Amino acid sequence: MNYIPLYVILPLLAGVIIPIVGRKVKFIPALLTNLVLLFLTILTVLFILKGDFFMVYKVGGWGIIKGIPVGIFLVVDALSRLVLLIVNLIGLCAGLYSISYIKKFTGEEKYFALFSLMIAGMNGVVISGDLFNIFVFLEIAAIASYALVAFGIRKEELEASFKYQVLGGISSMMILLGIGITYWAFSTLNIADVSSLLRSRNPGRIVFFIQALFLMGFGLKAALVPFHSWLPDAHSSAPSPISAMLSGVLIKAIGMYVILRLFFNMFPVSYKTSLIITLIGALSMIIGVFLAIGQWDIKRLLAYHSISQMGYVVTGIGAGLLLISKGQDLSLAAFAILGGIFHLYNHAIFKGLLFLTAGSVEHRTGLRDMRQIGGLGQKMHLTTTSSLAASMAIAGIPPFNGFFSKLIIIIALLKAHYYMLSFFAVLVSVITLSSFLKLQRYTFFEKLKQDWQQIKESPFWMTSSMLFMAMLCLVTSALIIPGIRERFLSPAVKALMELGRYSLNVLGQ
Template sequence: MYSWFILFPLLSVIILNLPFRGMMNKIAIWYALALSIAQVYLVLFPVNIVMPFLQLNLNADIISRAVLLCIAIVLFVTILSAKYLIKKEDKLFNFVNLLFICLAGMNGVTLVTDIFSLYVFIEITAVASYTLISFYKDKDAFEAAFKYIMLSAMASAMMLAGIALIMLISGDTGFFAIREALKVSPHSSLIVFAIAIFICALFIKGGLMPFHGWLPDAYSAAPAPVSVLLAGVVTKTLGIYGLIRIMVSVIGFDGPLKQALLFIGALSIVVGALAALGQSDFKRMLAYSSISQVGYIIIGLGTGTALGIFGAVFHLFNHAIFKSSLFLNSAAVESRLGTRDMDKMNGLASKMPVTGITSVISCLSAAGLPPLAGFWSKLIIIVALWVSGYRVYAVVAIMASVITLAYFLSLQRRVFFGRIKEDSMNIKEAGIGLTLPAVILTAIIIGVGIAFPFLRDAIKF
């Protein structure tokens, strides 16, 4: 049944581009919404639809299903905001088609059991996102897309070189074959090199700290719905989920590798948070905050214990939700004020109450305040670090959490609280297309946060 997750978006693109363009233009957006809801349903309540003729090697465990759920939710809100923000019907139609391709690519990344197919689907999503970033043909967007293409091409080359060298011992590209071969073969320096460059490539795709050059540019220059999608799921699926999958199902946790992950994670957390403090552009601050939050996922993974991995995946889910909500808020503010510079805003909460409240809740979830969802995942990661003996990193994580709170409070103070400026006296709340998705995401944050103690037993990890 998992093959439908890839085939259905592909078939949708083909169906939408059949001759009846006039009619399809109108229904495309509703079709996309229905598809994302269907994906949520299928993830939560799996139905066994047998594929009679095509046997694809796909598999899903609980990690993949959590990521599939994130993808569907973020896609849903992206489509809602795109419907509101992209006025021209033709453009909207192309946008929806690209979203379908992105969806097929990301679903593929989460479901594959083969290292080369993983690369193929990563590249599909990346190509679709280059086009999405430069969708409006702004100068900055083109620049960001070019940077992304260059770094991404470097990452592709590294990834494929890693795959080729690993094939020297495994002779196959399936996860299982590689895992068996890695057990048998002596740890030669060549194989260590191969694994190192493969993981570095995933770091580039995920925008972790030493390799983050493209990420703030891409997030801030992309059109608003695209930054929601990029920050929420695209980079997380390509880089971070890819890393989790490779670590869990292929390489396994090794001493030096764990140290490297913990170090890179801690570096990303601290430097990302400090860089976020210094930003005055709304979206750039969120982008640096994204780097910092991804660091938490990586140190959770770096513990190598079941609890740590659970925390990492849970934080990935939470991050997708609250970061999408914050990017939607930034889109709402930008659509009303026409600027992203935080020094030009003040006291917007009185004029835009829904945006204000949803952004406060999302920020608090990101900073890890109880009882919101972000609190639980950060708590689990820190407990996992403490239990497995990496106490220094646990302390770093707690301290960085304070910095997170600091920059989000600074954001709130500059944008939403305080006295309203004269020239923004007569602005109104953003349209329903931007507030409704934010409200949905906030409801998920609160709901998961409150229900988590009860859900803990239901989720068999």
């Protein structure tokens, strides 16, 4: 049995059923969404327990005819199953959290329908092995997220959503243009087929143009630095579970994952492009954190840190690409990429959790400005605990997961003699720490203000999903232990490191 299509079919089906049934039966929307996400999470964990594996599903049974792949291929390999786990697990936590949180809005069924559609789009991007298919699913996820950002229909939410849509529209057009030029040059859109064509003949200059278009398009979706201006508005205006999904998952699934897949497994690795990717990563890391320093709005601060943390991921991966393109010391390249991917996974968890705790504070106080909140630690114990865990994870305090991934990236940069980059990585980490000390002190640890004497802890579903994610922050550190690492992270790194292997695996079946 091949279960891959379920990743798209089930959430899409839920997205259709919910608005029809949900208006009459109140408990259906939340129940259906969370059941689908729970099922998909379990399915992904089962995939992961199988160890190193590769699976192809040919839509409609259209396989390879005379060496040409005619149909759409859905591919799950070690890297995509890691991103699938992020999408569905964080989706499940945000979905459970929404049960209590969304009570203050009207139109619960519309919220959950859009949520399911967004999940379907992200899962679709991650499993598809075809460029145009990626574009279609990317638009499903993006349109659902545009609508969700504007869900509260207050002034600033509408404005943020409009800004997000205009920039998202430009990036989609860049991607579509890139796809058109790819089809012009290679007469195929299957990633594996394009890759094997690129490796067998000299592609010429057109490849640089395609690479530039894709880097701009997906870089805008991933909010890397020259293209980051929409992120703080959109991510801070959305309802909090959606902010957690946008910052924790969406920028990774439809931005970062596709960049990884295309620049490792499709395009030939060249020194120039790897240098550009590393520079973009370093710039995002540094500029993101400096923009975050002056923020007093909790969610805006978190949003700016997302840019900076994504910079770490791109820097690690870009350093790996640079080492591969020089052809020396491939084990060090694998180490840098391991750091990048591990940080991608960790960032999904702790940034998701941070947005959920910010939502919990906002749910009870109605405020997002740290200076007006204070001393909540004496009243909201569970929120404070989980926020503290997530802050320590993002700042890189030892037993938490963020420490290990940052350490790996910094050691890899030092070993590769990129001293400037490693210096900036340490500096950014210190500034991150100070910025989260500020958040903790002003929100949770000052004297309790008069207004908040009667405040209570958030409802059950919100606190339980926050505590679960706080636990994940600690537990995922274990993924780096030799023995567990070989089952989960190393196969994903191997899938990237064996550059042309992807296309051989897909076309060979």
